[in-house]
Structure formats: structure tokens, C-alpha cells
Amino acid sequence: MVDTETKLAEMKKRIQDLEQTVKEMETVLNHSFDGIYVTDGNGTTLLASKALKRISNVEPQSLLGKNMKELVQEGVFDASVTLQVLKEKKLTTIFQKAAGGHLALSTGCPVFDEKGNIIRVVTNVRALNEINQLREEVEMTRKLNERYHSELTKLRLEQMKKEEVVTCSKNMLEVIDLAFKVAPLDATVLILGESGVGKEIVADLIYQHSRKERQNAIVKINCSAIPKELLESELFGYEPGAFTGASKQGKPGMFELADQGTLFLDEVADLPLELQAKLLRVLQEQEITRIGSTKPKKINVRVIAATNKDLEKQVQNNLFRADLYYRLNVIPILVPPLRERKEDIPLVACFFLQKFNAKYDMQKSLSYQTTEILMGYHWPGNIRELRNLMERLVITVNHNLILPRHLPVYLGFRGAPVEPPVMSLKRALEEVEKRMVLHAEKTYKSTYDAAKALGISQPTMSRKLNKYRDKR
Numbered sequence: 154m155v156d157t158e159t160k161l162a163e164m165k166k167r168i169q170d171l172e173q174t175v176k177e178m179e180t181v182l183n184h185s186f187d188g189i190y191v192t193d194g195n196g197t198t199l200l201a202s203k204a205l206k207r208i209s210n211v212e213p214q215s216l217l218g219k220n221m222k223e224l225v226q227e228g229v230f231d232a233s234v235t236l237q238v239l240k241e242k243k244l245t246t247i248f249q250k251a252a253g254g255h256l257a258l259s260t261g262c263p264v265f266d267e268k269g270n271i272i273r274v275v276t277n278v279r280a281l282n283e284i285n286q287l288r289e290e291v292e293m294t295r296k297l298n299e300r301y302h303s304e305l306t307k308l309r310l311e312q313m314k315k316e317e318v319v320t321c322s323k324n325m326l327e328v329i330d331l332a333f334k335v336a337p338l339d340a341t342v343l344i345l346g347e348s349g350v351g352k353e354i355v356a357d358l359i360y361q362h363s364r365k366e367r368q369n370a371i372v373k374i375n376c377s378a379i380p381k382e383l384l385e386s387e388l389f390g391y392e393p394g395a396f397t398g399a400s401k402q403g404k405p406g407m408f409e410l411a412d413q414g415t416l417f418l419d420e421v422a423d424l425p426l427e428l429q430a431k432l433l434r435v436l437q438e439q440e441i442t443r444i445g446s447t448k449p450k451k452i453n454v455r456v457i458a459a460t461n462k463d464l465e466k467q468v469q470n471n472l473f474r475a476d477l478y479y480r481l482n483v484i485p486i487l488v489p490p491l492r493e494r495k496e497d498i499p500l501v502a503c504f505f506l507q508k509f510n511a512k513y514d515m516q517k518s519l520s521y522q523t524t525e526i527l528m529g530y531h532w533p534g535n536i537r538e539l540r541n542l543m544e545r546l547v548i549t550v551n552h553n554l555i556l557p558r559h560l561p562v563y564l565g566f567r568g569a570p571v572e573p574p575v576m577s578l579k580r581a582l583e584e585v586e587k588r589m590v591l592h593a594e595k596t597y598k599s600t601y602d603a604a605k606a607l608g609i610s611q612p613t614m615s616r617k618l619n620k621y622r623d624k625r
Contacts, residue, residue: 262275360457375418392443517553601614
């Protein structure tokens with residue numbers, strides 16, 4: 154008797170658990186935004202979620218127990234994805250219209266038993282007008298993002314021009330974008346790159362766009378240009394009479410001068426090891442102690458460091474402290490060499506050409522062949538080397554058009570090709586623009602990406618392509 158009561162209690166508990174599970178499943182299905190429709194292996198309706206009322210204007214309860222063939226014959230639906238699934242025995246999607254004219258996208262999925270027979274068909278139903286609305290919203294969001302990105306790019310390019318940042322290459326634009334992103338933050342930045350790539354320009358860009366309270370001053374010091382015995386006093390300052398030859402008034406160091414502002418440590422890899430330890434303490438404690446003093450002084454300085462050396466190798470060779478390296482390397486920015494952004498060469502050359510034309514009251518321009526040679530050179534001295542060459546050419550060339558024969562031999566020019574007639578600076582710039590536009594078309598997958606790399610709008614890119622394609 155006891156065993157029977159126990160079994161009955163267990164069965165009652167199982168039934169209650171099953172009923173609770175069924176209720177939970179019905180709750181989940183009825184809260185699904187998409188309509189859920191389930192039939193057995195013969196197409197007879199077992200379940201229809203409440204969302205079908207919104208999507209097809211058909212009462213879900215009126216469908217229960219009815220076969221899909223019957224519902225199609227009665228005109229409740231014009232077609233049935235369930236019947237197609239039963240026929241084809243695979244996942245199927247169709248457009249389905251209810252009696253009220255409501256159009257929906259229905260996807261039916263077969264459920265098989267162990268013998269491969271279909272025992273259920275589960276259909277997901279979504280209103281087509283809602284899909285179209287969602288697609289329109291996504292498209293609108295995409296266009297807004299493109300518009301905001303285009304406006305932001307335009308503003309940044311205008312700001313870059315003011316600060317003499319000339320580029321259209323993708324990798325350099327990424328560098329500039331990162332500089333803008335970290336500028337408002339107080340994080341330490343380590344700028345890496347070969348000599349002459351423009352590390353100081355990136356540092357200036359970060360400083361110009363830092364928070365207002367960080368714009369008190371930017372103090373720059375080249376760690377390789379100051380004798381080691383004087384570098385400590387230059388960085389941290391000294392008290393009156395701290396050493397022989399010291400000023401009687403004492404002197405503040407670079408860190409004090411940069412208080413509430415930014416300190417740019419160029420060629421930081423050349424710091425002596427003993428000073429590296431002191432610099433690490435300053436960065437961690439935000440306080441300095443002048444030479445000859447025992448009283449530390451609190452400072453609030455953002456540090457931007459730069460080097461053309463491989464600091465990781467310096468650390469491995471015990472030439473640079475590992476702890477200082479990791480303290481400086483919070484946000485690394487690698488500035489690519491000019492040879493890795495050849496599309497910038499004509500832009501940078503013309504920029505400096507115009508600058509030195511204005512400085513020396515000249516009207517020099519580059520021939521197309523000259524520009525070709527400049528783009529083929531590897532530029533070990535990077536931007537600095539190109540800048541110096543442009544100044545030299547403006548001063549020394551007697552003609553307004555700079556030809557290949559006017560270039561230094563090391564640039565690789567050989568022979569004397571037939572030169573084009575003298576052209577104006579406007580025409581020369583147009584030739585350069587043509588080359589860059591056509592090059593961008595080949596490099597990027599779409600006119601949008603090409604326009605983004607060149608810093609222009611997509612319609613402008615298309616217009617210029619149409620213009621220059623006819624002139625090839």
C-alpha cells in the first residue's frame with residue numbers, strides 16, 4: 154500500500170513538473186516577437202503563438218487542430234511552408250499571405266525521429282513590412298554613420314592642414330586618428346618610428362588636442378643632444394650652489410616648466426641608465442627633487458616620449474630599464490616610414506614646394522617624371538630628407554619646372570628622357586592628383602574606401618574618376 158502511494162505521489166509530481174514546463178514553454182513562445190507555428194508530421198496545427206495575431210491578423214486559437222491543407226483550401230493562407238517542408242523534407246522559406254492581405258516571410262524547419270520520419274514542422278513567421286522597416290532603419294543608421302564619419306574626417310583633415318600634417322595614406326591616417334583619440338586622455342604615449350618620420354608633429358598634434366588644463370605648456374627636450382652630465386639638471390633642476398658653476402638663483406628643470414602641461418622626451422632611448430631610474434620614479438610618484446635639495450615637489454605633467462630605436466631590443470641588451478619601458482609604453486604609436494606610404498610623397502613634396510616658394514618668392518613646380526622618380530626612391534631620411542631636398546631644389550634650380558636632371562644622382566635618375574613642356578603649378582598638381590586618384594581606385598575595393606583614404610567625399614571621388622579616366 155505504501156509503495157503504491159509513493160508511486161502515485163511520484164507520478165503526480167512528474168505530471169505537475171510537466172505541466173509547469175508546458176506553461177513555461179507557452180510563455181516563452183507567446184513572448185517571441187516572431188510568430189511560432191508548430192504542426193505534427195501530417196501538417197495538423199499543434200501550436201500557434203500570439204504574435205501571429207499581429208503579423209497575419211489571424212486568431213491563433215482558431216488554427217489549433219486544423220490541417221494546413223484545410224487552411225489553404227479555406228483561404229486562411231494562400232500557401233503553406235509546412236506543406237513544402239513535408240514534401241521536400243528540408244528547411245524551406247517562402248512568402249506567405251494571410252486572408253487579410255498581410256504578407257509574411259515564413260521559414261519552416263523539419264524535426265525528424267530516429268527513423269528519419271518528420272514528426273514536427275516548426276515555422277518562424279515575420280511580417281514583411283517589419284523586415285522592410287528594419288532594413289530601412291539599418292540603412293538610415295549606415296548613412297548617418299557615413300555622414301558623421303565623413304564630417305569628422307573633414308574636420309580632422311582641416312585641423313591637420315593647420316598643423317602641417319599632410320597625408321592621404323591609410324596607415325598614416327590611422328596614426329593620426331589614434332593621436333586624436335588619445336589626446337584628451339592623460340595616458341603616457343610612446344611614439345615610435347625611424348628618424349625623420351614626423352614623431353614630433355604627432356606629439357604636437359596630441360598636445361594641441363589635449364584637455365584645456367593640459368595645454369598650459371609643451372616643453373621639449375632631446376635626450377641625445379644634451380651631455381649626460383648636464384641632462385639630470387636639465388630634467389629635474391637644481392638648487393643654488395648645488396654644484397660648481399651652478400646659478401646662484403638655482404634653476405627649474407624641464408619637469409617643473411612643464412607643470413600642468415606636457416613634456417616631450419625625444420630620443421628617450423638615449424637616457425643614461427641612472428637617470429632612467431629617476432625618470433621612472435617621477436612618472437610613478439608625480440614628484441621631482443632638484444639636485445642639491447631634499448624636498449620633493451609635486452608636479453602634474455603628461456609625458457610623451459619618442460625614439461627611433463627598438464626599445465624591446467634595448468631592454469634585452471640591458472641598455473634600457475624594463476620597468477621604465479613598460480611605464481612609457483602605455484599607448485604606443487608607430488609612425489610608418491615614408492617608403493611605406495608612397496602615395497604621400499607627391500602631397501608632401503608639393504606642400505614643401507609651396508612653402509619654400511612662398512619663403513623665397515619663387516614659382517617652382519615638379520614635372521611628372523620628377524614626381525615619378527621621387528615616388529620610386531626609398532627615402533631613408535623620411536619626411537626630413539624630402540623637406541630638405543625641396544628647399545634645396547627651390548633655391549638651386551634656375552628653371553621654374555624642376556626636371557629629373559636637376560635631382561641628385563643618389564635618387565637613381567639615369568639618362569635624359571624627353572621632358573614635357575613647362576606647365577603651371579596648378580597643372581602639375583592636377584597631374585599628381587590624377588595619379589593618386591587612379592592609384593586609389595586600383596588599391597581599394599570601393600570608391601567609398603578610396604575616397605576615405607584620400608580624405609574626400611565619395612561623390613567627389615566618383616567625379617574625379619570620371620574626369621581622369623577620359624584622360625588616360
